[in-house]
Amino acid sequence: MNLGGPISAEPRINDRIRVPEVRLVGPDGQQVGIVSIQDALRLAQESDLDLVEIAPTSRPPVAKLMDYGKFKYESAMKAREARKNQAHTIIKEMKLRPKIDPHDYETKKGHVVRFLNAGDKVKITIMFRGREQSRPELGRRLLDRLASDVEELGFVEFAPKQDGRNMIMVLGPRKKKVDAMAEARAAKAARAAQSGRDADAEAPAETDQAAEIDETTENVGSAEETAE
Structure with a gap:
């Protein structure tokens, strides 16, 4: 019989880290050293960052100062991009x-x-x-x-x-x-770029044609005035 709750894949952060001391890593990856959990939490609060336990099985556990919300968002975007580019052979x-x-x-x-x-x-x-x-x-x-x-x-x-x-x-x-997918994306981008160039090339031609019509109209008007 399982008496425990569900196992969370989320790391422990801030006051959920229940250990007396941690090996602290700064926000830029610099090694701060072993500090008490109270000092680590204080540094996190002063830096307006979170204290995140990144290696709970180490002795002592390793914790890092970071913006955990931003970290989760960037991780989700990377996972989404990886799934998008994942190649499934059919x-x-x-x-x-x-x-x-x-x-x-x-x-x-x-x-x-x-x-x-x-x-x-x-x-x-x-x-x-x-x-x-x-x-x-x-x-x-x-x-x-x-x-x-x-x-x-x-x-x-x-x-x-x-x-x-x-x-x-x-x-x-x-x-x-994966190579076939990359080639297909490149070909699609090339077709889109070519379509844009073709559209740009047609625009001046239409302008020139309109100018010719205006010029013809002016010439006809001048001829009528002369005839009068």
Whole structure:
């Protein structure tokens, strides 16, 4: 039976630190030395900072003077950014028939190329029907062909294997997922920048056209005045 309360991952701060003395670290990382908890709390109050226990298992525990609210905020932002940039390799699946026609093959291959370029694995499944099951070499030949066609982008991570009515092969990307994500972000930024440049380039042309219309109007007006 658990009689204790929930274990908190938060460090103890200020008067929650119940030890007689601590090894104190200043706000800039300087070593202050071993001081009594009363002196450490007094220094924290005078500096308008918090006393935070950063190494509770040390003897004596290590505590640091810091702005704990700011520290928590910055830590949360760093964790959020790390999750944002975390690369998760996804397994995509592509299904083919042993007697696929050339056009469909090129279309399917294009999808495989796109998946590998994005840093994802691709599970290729050859589906056999009826009498096709007696000719597994057709599926193996097709898988070997596909692996050869995309060898610059991917490699055979799981060799072709018969699985009931299907034959399966897994291709792994040569490009790391994190690199693919970085390239995608850079390409998006480049497209946005190019769009902005195109918009700026069109603006003067419109201005020049308006100026030409004004000039033409003025010339017509002058001609009418002369005619009068």
